Amino acid sequence: MDTILQVRELTRRFGGLTAVNNVSFDVREREILSVIGPNGAGKSTLFKLIASFLKPTSGEVLYRGERISGLAPHIAARKGVVRTFQETTIFRNMTVRENVIVAHHLRSRASLLGFFVGTGTAREDERAFGASADEILDFLNLTELANEKARNLPHGHLRALGIAIGLATDPAVLLLDEPFAGMNHDETHKAVAMVRRLRERGLTVLLVEHDMPAVMKISDRIVVINFGQKIAEGTPVDIQNNDRVIEAYLGAEDEAIGL
Numbered sequence: 001m002d003t004i005l006q007v008r009e010l011t012r013r014f015g016g017l018t019a020v021n022n023v024s025f026d027v028r029e030r031e032i033l034s035v036i037g038p039n040g041a042g043k044s045t046l047f048k049l050i051a052s053f054l055k056p057t058s059g060e061v062l063y064r065g066e067r068i069s070g071l072a073p074h075i076a077a078r079k080g081v082v083r084t085f086q087e088t089t090i091f092r093n094m095t096v097r098e099n100v101i102v103a104h105h106l107r108s109r110a111s112l113l114g115f116f117v118g119t120g121t122a123r124e125d126e127r128a129f130g131a132s133a134d135e136i137l138d139f140l141n142l143t144e145l146a147n148e149k150a151r152n153l154p155h156g157h158l159r160a161l162g163i164a165i166g167l168a169t170d171p172a173v174l175l176l177d178e179p180f181a182g183m184n185h186d187e188t189h190k191a192v193a194m195v196r197r198l199r200e201r202g203l204t205v206l207l208v209e210h211d212m213p214a215v216m217k218i219s220d221r222i223v224v225i226n227f228g229q230k231i232a233e234g235t236p237v238d239i240q241n242n243d244r245v246i247e248a249y250l251g252a253e254d255e256a257i258g259l
């Protein structure tokens with residue numbers, strides 16, 4: 001399998017604190033790779049660096065061999081590396097379908113203003129985006145909710161809408177920040193199946209996640225971060241048997257490694 005992302009000696013400092021410290025790993029095309037680690041280990045910071053939401057203090061991220069670190073996040077997204085939007089970027093007074101249509105404008109010719117005032121190009125785009133939005137909603141089993149206002153959605157469906165919005169930008173690599181957080185067993189089960197289908201769709205998926213059983217079930221490989229440093233990398237079985245990982249998780253009662 002080809003390498004799609006290369007994380008090279010990434011470091012990010014906040015004042016005196018080194019949140020991510022010289023982290024390197026490769027991500028292969030169509031891989032599901034999870035980043036785990038105790039609270040405050042630097043996972044979110046690492047994700048923000050990969051998706052260009054933060055600039056590294058040093059090091060770089062290459063996407064298909066091209067440096068993307070330091071680019072504006074929407075430029076990295078246009079190239080194909082997309083971090084799922086936080087719930088706060090969902091327009092709560094719009095319907096599910098409208099939210100997904102608006103998200104298409106990230107890669108569109110017409111401006112978002114055109115969408116609202118209804119210019120010719122925008123109308124043409126809107127038709128194409130509507131068809132694409134319907135396909136995405138169907139893919140995520142959200143069709144029934146297409147005309148529901150986002151503000152009425154329960155937590156699990158809001159997360160799925162976040163993923164739909166991410167898919168609307170046609171990514172090659174999708175970064176999911178805690179996709180199973182706050183989900184019950186049944187919702188997690190469905191979300192795990194959905195992430196697998198993302199891969200079947202041709203995507204490469206990176207996750208930051210605390211739900212260890214779900215991580216162990218879904219990941220091809222896992223990267224473990226502790227105090228900003230990579231302490232292990234490997235298959236779920238490798239990781240569960242890794243002494244450094246077990247040690248890092250000792251005492252973190254809420255985050256059993258799933259042994």
Ligand SMILES: Nc1ncnc2c1ncn2[C@@H]1O[C@H](COP(=O)(O)OP(=O)(O)OP(=O)(O)O)[C@@H](O)[C@H]1O
Nearest residue numbers: 014017018019037038039040041042043044045046
């Ligand atoms: N913008 C910032 N300014 C200053 N310090 C920050 C900033 N962002 C993160 N940090 C610090 O960097 C460290 C790593 O934080 P980060 O959120 O990346 O960890 P995490 O592994 O994602 O944690 P959690 O699992 O609790 O979400 C923490 O000590 C945090 O306080």
